[in-house]
Amino acid sequence: MWFFFFCSGRYITFIMDPFQYVYVIRNSKQLEFYEFADKMASRTFGYPSLSNFPKLNENLHRIYQYLQGKPLDIISDHMMKNLQHIFEWKCSQATDWKTEKMYKFCSFLMFEASFITLYGRDPAADGHNVISEIRDKFTKFDANFPYLVANIPIELLGVTKKVRQELIHHFLLRNMAKWMGGSEVIQARKDILEKYELLQDYDKAAHHLAFLWASVGNTIPATFWAMYYLLWHPEALAVVRDEIDHLLQSTGQKKGPGYCIHLTREQLDSLVYLESALNESLRMCSSSMNIRISLEDYILKLGGNQEVGLRKGDWIALYPQILHMDPEIYEDPEVYKFDRYIENGKKKTTFYKGGKKLKYFLMPFGSGISMCPGRFFAMNEMKLFLILFLAYFDVELVEKKPIGPDNSRMGLGILLPDSDIAFRYKIKSF
Template identity: 75%
Template structure:
């Protein structure tokens, strides 16, 4: 489908644009209409659209059109392992792995060391995410997953927007070869060697084994898809949250003080060798950290919420208006319109780390035209397309920041500003258009006694 700039029809609630193949794309621009759209599941679909794009990008057979009875339903059922007790176990494993990586790589950083911030965030989080989900190679002998596939992953990710736009992969240089190499890394004979696989990944492995028509390459492609989904937006979100905090020292001071207070109140030592454990509830109570994270997401998230009409119907709007949709027409919510609406967010282009805090508690009431909005922040999508890993994503971003701000003094080097890479518009968290230098050193431990050797033990 080709997009045009032509806007032949407009009202106060939505904009309609002419598309290719005789289709229309209707953008819902009034956030008060979002609730009405979520009630139209009878007439709208997303799953087939997502399956077509994902199977094309990651090179596995369509799970809806192939001979895979109930595979789609079973894959979605597998997301239960990203909630409840399974989420607690996953989160506990993540913070342990993050601490091991920080200890292994940075325990000697007593003097200032300078690195590229985005590269730093990627190397730590990619390794921690892989180990947490897929397990650790016992024979690696210091060789981490970033060394093995990190650079290839970055190169593939750089062309993700072109693949999503249906640009033939053959026109994207070495991207096809890189994709095959990444998929091969997830072949069963490779991942079977890893120890400590997470519950969610083990369940996916068991599920794929039930389908004999799925070849090893297809299974590996599904695992690569899951890995990309786990870090493709989380890592840039970590970069932006860190970047905005360092660019606003008053925000950094408040967030760091909140974290220090929590750790002190729970009697936890904070030196790099000590083990820090935080429950979901404790992380949830870090209201200024969460507000700073949400404000970063407001400024850098760019996902489109897309639905396709399954049949002809009329979408009724406020003010006795309606939009006639035909089968195959697209209807789209583009949350950045909401996120940058000055009626919803005062001075929306400005970073305000405490925008989501009111009287020391989380602020969840925002208004449009005097009416309370049900949807005021939408970085994870909505309805049937909402990110199933959103809870884990929020937890691991908070864990990374808690450890980073607890272990290190950090600051930006120079006055360079980083902008958004607009090539990812509509596809998730925007990437930075360049990297930036920052420096870090270990914070002095509050107590001089050495940490117990049994804590924060890394395999």
């Protein structure tokens, strides 16, 4: 099933049947994504189109190899160490119950740990204050991100242009040169951008801002939702906490302030209840729209002898949130079930609709050529955050109010919460 939507002289075809997704995803020659993404990113982050620079897009995408395989293990280890450092600092403030707002808490920890892991820090500066300043500016810019994507002129968005300029200034080469301990992926990006002499220093810095947004813009709200749903469902929290405790005990690791926790990729993957809880929260809060643009007048062949006529420049879209909330696939789809992705104590990877097995059943990271290249690192980041949080602290909600999504970002990734919620935590007794 599909339907058409007409907007500004352009037809958008929405494919509604998940069994037809594969026919869109595999037709990357006729249905392109990169030009569409380039135009959107260049106006949002303020750098010239990649099409003006031969092979720049191809070269930048090549460096995503540093977020897979052995390099992924290295950057995940660095993330774990940086998270532990920040959690240790938090522990010094939480000898008794400490109350905070949950989204603000997640934003502080995930932004700082991600920033240090990717970009490093200036050893001559007060790390917390400098990164907090960047985070505050980032938050202001991010608040108007949907309007920039929608092609609203930045001049109409108050201080957004000024804030974007200030953020970009942080990433000028002379400023980044002061930062120590950055990642291979950022160094590789710097090396590639420096080869393009026609790119101005400001433009190169704008590319780094875009990568920062790609790194934390969705991971922060996704971490919030994972934490929120666990705290809202005590039975889920207990099972996930027990699974983490068992892993740490079985590997001879002590938990709590002063002890270093190290987990391999295999050990992270063994936490099936933690991963299921994360996947369930992603199912409920992700709202990515997968867009493709027809490069020519084209008849898209679908399954069951169906077809869709596309004109050059027409859009075709997948909206996986419909898939995620389909009661034929997920029983009681509006209910959070932390063990939905577990079967007989193992990861469940088989789901059906109408008795037929689905190839795609969970798509929070996009699909095909538009799939998020940092998805493995993002999952590791969220797992590490929750492992350390539950290993260090006793925690409970202060407010018993349900939080809903802010639908202003519908189609753009992970939905933000419509409000924040208070919780409290203290160091566990060991």
